Amino acid sequence: MKNLKKIIAMGLTAALCAVSLAGCGGTQNGGTDGATDTKAKDTYKIGVLQYADHPSLDNCREGFIEGLKEEGIEEGKNLKIDYQNAQTDTGTASTIADSFISEKVDMICAIATPCAASAYNSAMNADTPVVYTAVSDPVAAGLANDDGTSVGNITGSSDILPV
Numbered sequence: 001m002k003n004l005k006k007i008i009a010m011g012l013t014a015a016l017c018a019v020s021l022a023g024c025g026g027t028q029n030g031g032t033d034g035a036t037d038t039k040a041k042d043t044y045k046i047g048v049l050q051y052a053d054h055p056s057l058d059n060c061r062e063g064f065i066e067g068l069k070e071e072g073i074e075e076g077k078n079l080k081i082d083y084q085n086a087q088t089d090t091g092t093a094s095t096i097a098d099s100f101i102s103e104k105v106d107m108i109c110a111i112a113t114p115c116a117a118s119a120y121n122s123a124m125n126a127d128t129p130v131v132y133t134a135v136s137d138p139v140a141a142g143l144a145n146d147d148g149t150s151v152g153n154i155t156g157s158s159d160i161l162p163v
Contacts, residue, residue, distance in 0.1 A: 041078075041106070042078060043078050043079065043080060044073060044078060044106045044107070045079075045080045045081075045082065045103070045104075045105045046068075046079065046081050046082070046106060046107050046108070046109060047081075047082045047097075047099075047100035047105040047107075047108045047109070048061060048064070048082065048084065049084055049086065049093060049096050049097055049100070049108060049110045049111065049115045049118070049119055050083070050085050050086065050112065050115065051085075051086050051088060051111060051112035051113075051114050052085065052086070052087065053085060053087075056134070057111050057134055060111050060133045061083070061109075061111055064109050064111075064131075065081070082100070082103070082105065084096040084099075084100075086114070086115060090118065093114050093118040093119075094122065097118040097119045097121070097123070100119070100122070100128070101123060101128055105128060106128070106129075107128065107129045107130070108122075108123060108128060108129075108130045108131070109130075109132075109133070110130055110132045110156075111132070111133055112134045112135070113134075113135045113136065113137075113141050115132075116132035116135050116138075116141065116143055116154075116156065117141055117142065117143070119132070120132075120142075120143055120151075120152065120154050123153060123154070127153070129154070130154040130155075130156075131154075131156050132154065132157075133156055133157050134159050135156060135157075135158055135159065136160045137158070137160060138156065138158055
């Protein structure tokens, strides 16, 4: 059961990352000739914001990175990851999220509810997508509408188990 949850989380994370990063490319020639072809960016920079050192949260981070790798986005080749740990401090999480926005990362991966909320608040007026994981109730956290749809430039997966 533990492995099934891990596989599902990794698959969802990979899919979310692929969709989120697809919007990071630009049109060729600045889009001035009406061409619809897009060229992927050479290198992506992703800020990973984790709430604490914990095996389940570490697993989420590793699954996220593995999902990116499966999609051809690999650290050392075309990806730079800025990993930051908030050490269970919500204020620190907000400061880190703000720094990711000022550094103009291509995307933020927020691991755990406090980090997801901080990243969403920081990115609210920016064009930076946020992907979250390990959020038990995205609706209660204000990260999703009652029907589960996104409230903005944020998406992710919930870790709640249907019992």
